[in-house]
Amino acid sequence: MSDDYLWDRTGEVDPEVARLEGLLAEHRYRGEPPRGRSAGWGRGPWLLAALVLLGVGVGVALRSMRSDTASWGLSSASCADCSLAVGEWLEPSEPTRLQVADIGHLDVAASSRLRIVATGVDEHRVELERGSLHAMVLAPPRLLVVETPAATAVDLGCEYDLEMGADGAGRLTVTSGWVALEGPLGTTTVVEGSWAPMRTGHPPGLPRFLSASQAFSEAADLAETDPAAALDPLLRLARRADTLTLFHLLPRVDGPDRERVLAEIERLGPGRIDRALDRDGVLALDADALEALLGVLVGCCAR
């Protein structure tokens, strides 16, 4: 049967297509355009005022709901009901659980060194000088921030392991959700099932999936010091899921090399992204365009 009916409803009716059209029609969008605050539309100031009042109300409600204490609960085999105050260093000799206000917890390994930098309704900030921790957070994005000498891990709603060696090298492994690994020299988004290396004085490393081949991971390491030399092996060895790694390679290469990387991402992943995803914006490293592409890659390929 021709696919003309699927294309533009001409030709012989495809019974399965017609059945699905009928079945799914109830989900068709029928909403009205929102009222806005553009000049001359009349209701703008009132809507704006209502939104401001709503925001204030929600803010007050959140403030009253969330604990804003200056210390967190702490428990270990030898201390069931202890606490850690803001600014106080924790250097446990045994595995220790730190309760992060009311949003989750940190399991801190023995011999780590960690302190609470700040805790409040907008952000809970911790410094991990050395050692390792396992973070589990049930909260909106960006509420838990863990600083290390190499990079800052910003939670985007997830569970992860963070290791920081005394030599300035570390590693972030995400088991659920997303984490942004931010440093003065760049940012890496690490998604569920992947990890990224980090090193003091360097931008966060290329994230790669735990399932990536050894050869691919070695090429990703090489990209930290010599992106041009790493390009060919990365492009040759990449699988569909590895488009997330290639995505982070985009800002590390220029001109035709960046085109090659994007073309390989398209070939392995969503296909030609065209205007719907602002291809030119991606090549120009526009933040919104990159953000949109990352969302698409996570949707299509991170499995």
Added chain:
Amino acid sequence: MEASLGALLASPTEPPSPDRELVIRARGGDRSAFEALHDRYARVVHGVLLAKVPPGIASDLVQDTFVAVLERLGGLRDEGAFGGWVLAIARNLATDWHRSSRKVVALDEVPERGAEPRPTAEAEQVLAAIRALPETYAVPLTLRLVEGLTGPEIAERLGMTPGSVRVNLHKGMKRLREELGVADE
């Protein structure tokens, strides 16, 4: 079939878009122009969102998308790029939703919001099957089967060639039939 579709890919058409004029008028405070943009893109935005998030969430995010359009329209440099721009906003909102909802509630457990009727079990199953497809297939299929757009309309709104949309519809429908256990025609 593949050969004829390939020929279509090689001859893209670029119909004139009314977006540029509508954006300029909407930016100047013309409510009817904004409504016209909404009429042209609301179902497209909804279809793109429906390929990424559950139905009740998709409807809410359409509203959020057009609220963002109202707020940011003055910053859109190329009025003719409105389509790609509004879809990028929608995708970002879907991404934000996924980020903020992870570990809080599983996708299939999201309660319906608003006045929408709860979908039938079969419709739910078909939508889940479409969402599981690569986005390249899921978006045009959603726009065709749910939103009722034709292939040429999908191509025009997404800024893609008719040929590539036709290929994606064809391959996506083939994959969907396989997922649903329906014999290919």
